[in-house]
Amino acid sequence: MADKIKTRDRILMTSLDLFNEEGEPNVTxxxxxxxxxxxxxxxxxxxxxxxxxxxxxxxxxxxRMRDVLQAPIDKPLGLEDNWYYLYVxxxxxxxxxxxxxxxxxxxxxxxxxxAKFRRILDLKRKSITAIALSLRDADVIHARDxxxxxxxxxxxxxxxxxxxxxxxxxxxxxAGRIIHTGVFQIMSAFAPYFGEGQRDFFESCIEMLNxxxxxx
Amino acid sequence: MAKTENKEFLKPAEFARKVWLAxxxxxxxxxxxxxxxxxxxxxxxxxxxxxLVKKGEKIETETQKRLEKVQAEATSNIEDxxxxxxxxxxxxxxxxxxxxxxxKLELEVAALKRKVAAxxxxxxxxxxxxxxxxxxxAA
Numbered sequence: 001m002a003d004k005i006k007t008r009d010r011i012l013m014t015s016l017d018l019f020n021e022e023g024e025p026n027v028t029x030x031x032x033x034x035x036x037x038x039x040x041x042x043x044x045x046x047x048x049x050x051x052x053x054x055x056x057x058x059x060x061x062x063x064r065m066r067d068v069l070q071a072p073i074d075k076p077l078g079l080e081d082n083w084y085y086l087y088v089x090x091x092x093x094x095x096x097x098x099x100x101x102x103x104x105x106x107x108x109x110x111x112x113x114x115a116k117f118r119r120i121l122d123l124k125r126k127s128i129t130a131i132a133l134s135l136r137d138a139d140v141i142h143a144r145d146x147x148x149x150x151x152x153x154x155x156x157x158x159x160x161x162x163x164x165x166x167x168x169x170x171x172x173x174x175a176g177r178i179i180h181t182g183v184f185q186i187m188s189a190f191a192p193y194f195g196e197g198q199r200d201f202f203e204s205c206i207e208m209l210n211x212x213x214x215x216x
Numbered sequence: 217m218a219k220t221e222n223k224e225f226l227k228p229a230e231f232a233r234k235v236w237l238a239x240x241x242x243x244x245x246x247x248x249x250x251x252x253x254x255x256x257x258x259x260x261x262x263x264x265x266x267x268l269v270k271k272g273e274k275i276e277t278e279t280q281k282r283l284e285k286v287q288a289e290a291t292s293n294i295e296d297x298x299x300x301x302x303x304x305x306x307x308x309x310x311x312x313x314x315x316x317x318x319x320k321l322e323l324e325v326a327a328l329k330r331k332v333a334a335x336x337x338x339x340x341x342x343x344x345x346x347x348x349x350x351x352x353x354a355a
Contacts, residue, residue, distance in 0.1 A: 071294040080309050084301040204308035
């Protein structure tokens with residue numbers, strides 16, 4: 001059963017890999033067909049062009065990202081899970097990183113995608129706000145409403161541009177490093193609002209990060 | 217006045233919901249047999265309507281259940297993923313936080329107890345206080 005994945009899905013999975021690895025503009029439909037070992041005609045039968053592959057991938061991304069972002073809005077996560085949850089969000093972004101590496105292109109592609117991505121941004125805001133409020137309720141952070149709004153914007157910005165920024169800073173970097181540092185960057189945004197008991201926690205987290213990065 | 221109040225009537229919102237439920241019922245299997253019965257009973261419309269509402273309610277709960285199931289699956293999916301991250305990364309969470317919180321709550325409870333005690337003593341002994349005042353004045 002498992003080895004008989006539909007050709008359509010195989011095309012999508014392979015395209016995603018190639019776009020992520022090579023950059024979407026550098027990949028042609030012929031490249032995709034070659035990688036899959038199918039004829040360009042067969043590929044054309046399933047997708048009448050690269051744009052349709054991209055938009056199918058975008059829909060998949062949209063669907064998965066919504067599921068992830070909706071979780072803390074529907075029901076507060078466990079207090080400690082909030083931090084682990086950030087890894088899950090970054091993993092999702094990383095899995096579809098070719099979109100994030102080319103956000104201007106994505107926006108220019110078509111109005112529908114632009115609107116959809118704006119909804120994702122909005123959902124990111126709601127999700128992060130929900131997390132910040134639950135941390136405040138539990139006395140982990142002390143922040144006023146306008147501070148939480150500003151914090152949320154900073155975090156959404158970080159989530160959205162972290163990959164590009166890392167690439168600009170370090171060139172090629174491995175997934176582990178990018179995601180680790182991204183999570184800790186977001187933690188640092190929370191740090192000024194941590195209560196006394198949380199400061200030591202943050203310090204130990206930084207130590208942990210440095211150890212993890214030294215190993216990677 | 218009292219009679220109209222006692223009389224059962226449907227609030228507009230409730231009525232709208234019942235119409236909706238009747239609609240949902242009509243989409244289900246209920247539709248065919250309801251229609252058959254409609255022809256047989258020939259305009260016993262109240263019973264038909266009630267029946268449709270009942271079936272609609274059943275279908276509505278089923279739909280709701282299915283929706284909840286999908287939502288629960290999405291949530292457990294996230295929980296599984298969080299658990300996976302947890303396995304590979306162990307944040308050095310402070311254990312003291314919870315104790316701090318308990319201590320804080322204990323202090324709050326103690327403060328509240330004192331307040332309650334103060335309130336009940338002033339309530340129970342207003343005369344005493346008055347007497348004391350009077351005594352003070354006399355002295």
